Structure formats: structure tokens, C-alpha cells
Amino acid sequence: MKKDLRINSKVFSDGTKRAPNRAMLRAVGVTDEDFEKPMVGIASTWSEVTPCNVHIDKLAIASKKGVTDAGAVGMIFNTITIADGISMGTEGMRYSLPSRDVIADSIETVVGGENLDGLVAIGGCDKNMPGCMIAIANAAVPSVFVYGGTIAPGKLHGESIDLVSVFEGVGQLNSGQIDEEELQKIECNACPGAGSCGGMYTANTMSSAIEAMGMSLPGSASNPAVSSEKLADCEAAGVALYNLMEKQIYPKDIMTKEAFENAITVVMTLGGSTNAILHLLAMAHAIEIDLTMDDFDRIQKKTPHLADLRPSGKYVMEDLHNIGGVQAVMKMLLEAGYLHGDCLTVTGKTLAENLADAPSLAEGQKIIRPIDRAFSEDGPLVILKGNLSPKGAVAKMSGVSVTTHTGPAKVFDTEEEATNAVMKDEIKEGDVLVIRHVGPKGGPGMPEMLSISGILVGKGLGEKVALLTDGRFSGGTHGLVVGHIAPEAQVGGPIAFIRNGDKITVSSATQEISVAISDEEFAKRKEGWTAPPLYTRGVLGKYAHNVTCSSRGAITDYFNR
Numbered sequence: 001m002k003k004d005l006r007i008n009s010k011v012f013s014d015g016t017k018r019a020p021n022r023a024m025l026r027a028v029g030v031t032d033e034d035f036e037k038p039m040v041g042i043a044s045t046w047s048e049v050t051p052c053n054v055h056i057d058k059l060a061i062a063s064k065k066g067v068t069d070a071g072a073v074g075m076i077f078n079t080i081t082i083a084d085g086i087s088m089g090t091e092g093m094r095y096s097l098p099s100r101d102v103i104a105d106s107i108e109t110v111v112g113g114e115n116l117d118g119l120v121a122i123g124g125c126d127k128n129m130p131g132c133m134i135a136i137a138n139a140a141v142p143s144v145f146v147y148g149g150t151i152a153p154g155k156l157h158g159e160s161i162d163l164v165s166v167f168e169g170v171g172q173l174n175s176g177q178i179d180e181e182e183l184q185k186i187e188c189n190a191c192p193g194a195g196s197c198g199g200m201y202t203a204n205t206m207s208s209a210i211e212a213m214g215m216s217l218p219g220s221a222s223n224p225a226v227s228s229e230k231l232a233d234c235e236a237a238g239v240a241l242y243n244l245m246e247k248q249i250y251p252k253d254i255m256t257k258e259a260f261e262n263a264i265t266v267v268m269t270l271g272g273s274t275n276a277i278l279h280l281l282a283m284a285h286a287i288e289i290d291l292t293m294d295d296f297d298r299i300q301k302k303t304p305h306l307a308d309l310r311p312s313g314k315y316v317m318e319d320l321h322n323i324g325g326v327q328a329v330m331k332m333l334l335e336a337g338y339l340h341g342d343c344l345t346v347t348g349k350t351l352a353e354n355l356a357d358a359p360s361l362a363e364g365q366k367i368i369r370p371i372d373r374a375f376s377e378d379g380p381l382v383i384l385k386g387n388l389s390p391k392g393a394v395a396k397m398s399g400v401s402v403t404t405h406t407g408p409a410k411v412f413d414t415e416e417e418a419t420n421a422v423m424k425d426e427i428k429e430g431d432v433l434v435i436r437h438v439g440p441k442g443g444p445g446m447p448e449m450l451s452i453s454g455i456l457v458g459k460g461l462g463e464k465v466a467l468l469t470d471g472r473f474s475g476g477t478h479g480l481v482v483g484h485i486a487p488e489a490q491v492g493g494p495i496a497f498i499r500n501g502d503k504i505t506v507s508s509a510t511q512e513i514s515v516a517i518s519d520e521e522f523a524k525r526k527e528g529w530t531a532p533p534l535y536t537r538g539v540l541g542k543y544a545h546n547v548t549c550s551s552r553g554a555i556t557d558y559f560n561r
Contacts, residue, residue, distance in 0.1 A: 066238020171458020312399025
């Protein structure tokens with residue numbers, strides 16, 4: 001007898017009492033025959049507000065076809081997205097990180113409220129992916145994640161450019177290196193069509209991490225957005241999901257501690273975004289895995305950085321795709337003993353089984369170095385601690401030649417004030433630029449600082465000025481930057497009490513972030529301090545009052561804080 005896969009939808013598929021429920025579903029095309037099948041949600045993040053997601057409607061249709069052909073009933077529903085590149089440097093950026101939790105909550109709500117039996121979630125822009133994965137963890141039904149895919153590189157003067165090129169172009173214009181006409185050309189050629197930002201920025205970092213974790217199909221992380229491979233990914237995801245349902249394989253069976261370690265290893269090897277730390281911590285919490293900053297520190301120390309990928313390198317995700325993709329990198333890492341090969345994946349097979357027939361890296365390729373010629377023997381995402389950040393901060397050191405920087409603090413309470421100071425040449429070589437009160441609660445929303453970091457790089461100050469914040473950075477950020485400083489200023493973290501001229505030291509060599517202030521001086525500065533009032537209205541108000549420290553993933557679940 002065929003196994004009944006209706007783990008949830010059976011509550012309305014059978015019996016006279018649920019005739020009204022079925023009547024509603026008949027109106028959207030569900031038939032008598034369909035009521036015998038499992039109901040599968042296709043969570044689409046399609047939107048016209050960003051190129052990352054503008055094509056996902058077609059991908060959702062392909063996933064529905066895969067689900068239907070496999071023998072289930074596919075139902076497409078939508079959720080939101082925020083375009084980080086569009087909101088960057090504006091008040092709108094405060095909504096970016098909260099959107100991760102809105103996305104997660106909305107998908108979980110539909111799966112739970114509609115009693116769905118399985119889920120295919122399709123994400124494009126940065127927060128879609130961890131949002132989808134948190135939802136997958138909380139929905140607790142068989143699930144597959146599909147990445148919408150990377151954008152093609154823009155072209156100008158025979159060179160590849162992307163969105164980060166435009167941010168850096170603003171700094172180049174300000175310092176007189178280019179004129180407005182050239183900046184206009186960069187702007188008009190950087191983003192040629194659909195897909196997520198092309199370097200090893202947050203979207204491509206998270207797609208790589210999720211494939212390494214086993215929650216998306218082999219090869220799907222690096223398949224371009226506008227390609228036959230991407231459409232095939234989506235259709236195959238529907239078939240794979242049905243197989244998971246038949247085998248009763250749930251997200252908790254795949255998203256194990258070892259699977260998270262595989263994800264971290266791949267992120268370190270590829271030189272991924274600092275945001276991966278924030279998102280993987282949140283995903284682990286959702287699936288009840290004990291993952292901490294110490295785990296990132298432990299894996300960073302033993303994982304080589306091998307990829308010459310933007311923002312600190314030369315190549316983009318499409319280039320990686322052309323030489324074998326993320327799975328070819330994983331195959332190399334597995335053979336060298338860096339990955340747990342026995343982890344289960346959404347194919348129903350182990351990671352090692354998936355990679356057995358995967359392509360190896362193309363002969364003569366220049367994007368991924370051999371392990372014995374690594375850019376560095378340890379990973380580029382470095383956890384720093386000290387009296388300025390007792391709970392930890394994150395620095396991305398790929399492409400940065402400076403390992404230690406000590407200089408006087410220039411302190412600002414808003415990104416706008418700091419940006420104005422940079423544009424007016426008030427920030428000099430050797431300074432430590434501090435932007436505070438922009439953490440998860442204080443921002444609220446922990447905005448990214450790609451705009452100001454890009455301007456610093458464009459002005460030639462990327463390694464001459466240290467930029468520190470309790471906010472965070474885009475995956476496109478590079479240079480001497482430290483984010484996620486915790487505890488944040490809003491809750492009375494040490495960063496709240498820094499003053500102009502204080503000597504601050506940042507060292508990736510010793511993993512130190514400290515300020516030359518005694519404990520007694522800190523205590524004196526804290527006397528009479530009161531926190532600024534939190535937001536109280538709307539999404540940002542809810543977020544500010546519920547969000548936890550960045551060192552815990554800036555999660556919003558209720559628990560003993």
C-alpha cells in the first residue's frame with residue numbers, strides 16, 4: 001500500500017466535518033484526487049523591488065511543476081524582500097535585518113496555518129536565505145531550499161564590475177580620481193539583469209553555506225540566476241522534496257552540528273561575508289543546535305582561505321560556476337579531510353555520496369588555490385575580543401595586509417555624520433572611525449555600512465583607517481573593518497563610552513580589540529549613563545524590544561535573555 005504522506009493536510013482532506021475547508025481549496029483548483037496527495041508550499045520571494053528576486057516567479061512555477069510531477073499538490077505563496085543595495089546608507093537599511101525575521105515568520109505562518117506537508121523555499125536577496133532557513137527549521141516539515149542565483153557581472157572598459165564598484169566609485173569621485181561622467185557609466189553598467197550581487201557577498205555566501213549544509217541540491221549554490229541550470233534546480237527541488245517526504249527526512253535530520261561545521265568551513269574557504277556568522281547562529285538556534293562564536297573561532301583557525309573572489313579578490317560567482325562551482329570546492333575540501341562526509345543531505349544521500357560523482361575543479365583555473373598555496377592557512381573571518389568587545393566582534397581580513405592598527409578614535413553616533421566627516425576629509429590616515437548606537441537594538445536593525453566602507457576604499461583609506469561599529473557590514477565590504485561589536489552601545493556596552501582621541505587597537509594577529517582605558521575610567525564614564533529610548537512603533541519597535549545580542553545571532557525568539 002502506498003504510504004500516506006499527508007502529515008498535516010489530512011486534518012482537512014478527510015471527513016464530512018472538513019467539507020467547508022475543502023470547499024475553499026476547490027476554488028483554487030484542488031480536486032478529489034488531489035485531496036489524497038500531500039500539500040506542498042512553494043515559498044516565493046518574488047518581487048520587483050530588487051534584481052535579486054525579479055525572476056523568482058518563474059522559478060517558483062518550475063518548482064511547482066517538479067512537485068506536481070512527483071505526485072504532490074504544489075501551492076505557491078509569497079513573502080517580502082528588502083533590497084539591501086537600494087536601502088544602503090539610508091534610513092531604510094534599518095529594515096534589512098528585521099526583514100529576515102519577518103520572512104521567517106511569514107513562511108512559518110503559512111505552512112502552519114495551511115497545514116502543509118512539505119516546503120520548497122526560494123530565496124534571492126541577502127536576508128531571504130537565512131529567513132527561509134529559519135522558517136524551514138521552525139515549520140518542521142520536509143523541506144528543500146533553492147537559491148535564486150547570482151547575477152552576471154557588469155562590463156565596463158573590458159573589465160567586470162558590480163554594485164560594489166559603484167559604492168567605491170562615489171569615493172573615487174570624492175577624491176578626484178574619476179569624474180561624474182565615469183561614475184554615471186559605472187552606475188549604468190554595474191547590474192545588467194536579474195540575480196543577486198555577483199561577488200562572494202552575503203547572498204552567494206549564504207547559498208554556498210546552505211549547499212554545504214546539505215539543505216539545497218548539489219551544484220545549485222553557484223548556478224546563475226538566468227540559466228537553464230537554475231530552472232532545472234527548481235524543478236528538481238520539487239522531486240527531491242517528494243523523496244524526502246517518502247523517506248520521512250526532516251530538516252533536523254540534515255541541519256546537525258556537523259552540517260553547520262561544514263557550512264562554516266566552506267564560508268571560510270571562499271572568503272565569505274561577515275553576515276554568515278550572524279545568520280548561521282540564528283539558523284542554528286532555530287533548529288536547536290548549540291552553535292557559538294567559539295565554534296567559528298575554532299574552525300577559522302584550521303581552515304585555509306583559497307578563493308580569489310570579490311570583494312577582496314578578482315573573480316565573481318559566475319566565474320566559480322564556470323570552473324565547477326561550489327560543489328567542486330567542496331569535493332576538494334572533502335578529499336583533504338576538511339568536511340564531514342557522512343552528513344545527510346536533501347538528496348537523501350550523504351554529502352560524500354553526492355560529491356563522489358561531482359566535477360573536480362577545472363584544470364588550469366586560477367580562482368581557487370591549491371591547499372598548499374592558500375592565501376592564508378586560516379580563515380579570513382576572525383573573531384576579536386577585548387575590553388571594547390567582551391562578547392566578541394567580527395573582522396574580515398581577506399585582502400587586508402594590515403594585521404594590527406592602533407590609532408585615535410573619531411566617534412559618531414550615526415552613519416550619516418560619519419560619512420559627512422569622511423567626505424569632508426576630516427578622517428585622516430591612522431584614525432579609528434567608530435560608529436555606534438547602530439546595533440540590533442540601537443539602530444534599530446543593525447544597518448550595514450557598505451556605503452561608508454566603500455567610500456573609504458574609493459578614497460584610498462581602506463587599510464589606512466580602521467572602521468569599527470556595533471552595526472554590521474555588507475558582504476561587499478572590504479578593508480580594515482570590524483563589526484558586530486558586542487555588547488552594543490544601546491545596552492551599555494563599552495563602545496558606548498569611547499571618546500574622541502581614545503587610543504584603540506585592532507589586531508587580527510592577536511584577535512584583540514581594545515581601548516587604552518582603565519577599568520576605573522570606564523566605571524567613571526558609566527556613572528549616571530542612561531540608554532537612549534528604544535523605538536516603540538511598528539516593525540522596528542517590535543524588533544528593538546525583542547532582538548538579542550549580535551553574538552547570539554540577533555534572534556527575536558522569546559527566551560530568557
